Amino acid sequence: MALFDVAADSYVRFMGRFSTPLSVPFADIGLAGVDSSARVLDVGCGPGILTSELVKRQGEANVSAVDPVEAFVQAAAASYPAADVRVAAAEALPYPDDTFGATLAQLVVHFMSDPVAGVGEMVRVTAPGGRVSACVWDNAGGTGASSSFWRVVQRYDPEAEGEKARPGSWGGDLTRMFTDAGLQDVEETLLTVRRDFATFEEWWEPFTLGVGPAGAYVRSLNQIEQTGLMGALREEHGGGPITIQASAWTATGLV
Structure with a gap:
């Protein structure tokens, strides 16, 4: 998880821009029919973005959360001391x-070292009749949160x-994983969220924090290269306001 060896605040400033609004419809799907x-x-x-939404719906004491990054776990545990983090x-x-x-993984499967094993573990810890x-x-389809960045x-x-x-x-890949893991009644849909940025700088600055593949790429550039990329992105998006629509493939199934 070296791509996320960053401060919790940096993670929230970059990932949270889209994962926070996404957590609401994702929780709707992940908790459908769950007591x-x-x-x-x-x-x-991570630092608890989806955790926050689950706490609102299930109560803090009914929420457990895991992450391999200790700094993120500390941040989530501090925010939700009654949760098991x-x-x-x-x-x-x-x-x-x-x-x-119910067991949920928001924007995580594609960073697992072994996604098939990860989904299998999610199935294992979920009770019969429970939801995974x-x-x-949608990075392959070009409508992910960072797709416009990567195009440039x-x-x-x-x-x-x-x-x-x-x-x-890409469409169908989560369904394949879920079916291979033995889940029943697997359904896949595309969730879309929208975020408005007043200025180009508001959108761009979090890319410089080193978070995830996009942040790691920016950090790998020297100052001249980074300035050139920033200029190309500004030319693409304009000075602002900027509206980004981001879509995520979402699969759910029953144990």
Whole structure:
């Protein structure tokens, strides 16, 4: 998880811009039909963006959350002291079988070292009849939160890897993983959120914080290259206001 070896505040300033609004419709899907008193798990919780939405709906004591980054776990635990927040990888969840009524992973599957194992662990810790859900930005389709950034990058640097090849980033891939993991009644949909930025600088500045693949790419550039990229992006988007619509493939299934 070196891509997220950053301060919790930096993560929220970059990822939270889109994951916070996404957490509402994602929780609607992930908790559909789940009893309001059921225990639920947030896999790859970061500093607690989805955790916050789950706490509102299930109550703090019914929410568990895990993340491999200790700084993120500390931040989430400080915000929700009654929740069970632990340092753990998705591929080795520290809970017994059949513990939760719902297990959710928001914008995490594509960063798991072994996505199939991670989804399998989510299934294992979810009780029969419980719901497992995950979402990943539509990077392959070009409508992810950072897709407009990568389009400009690859115009000038065709060797830049981008995020299109990450697991779950295209329609049907999450469904394949869920079906292979033995989930039933798997449904996949595309959730879209919108964020308005008053100025180009408001949109651009979080890219300089080193968060995720986009932030790591910006950090890899020297000052001249970074200034050139910023200029190309400003030419693409204008000085502001800027509106970004971001879509995420979302799959849910029953154990």
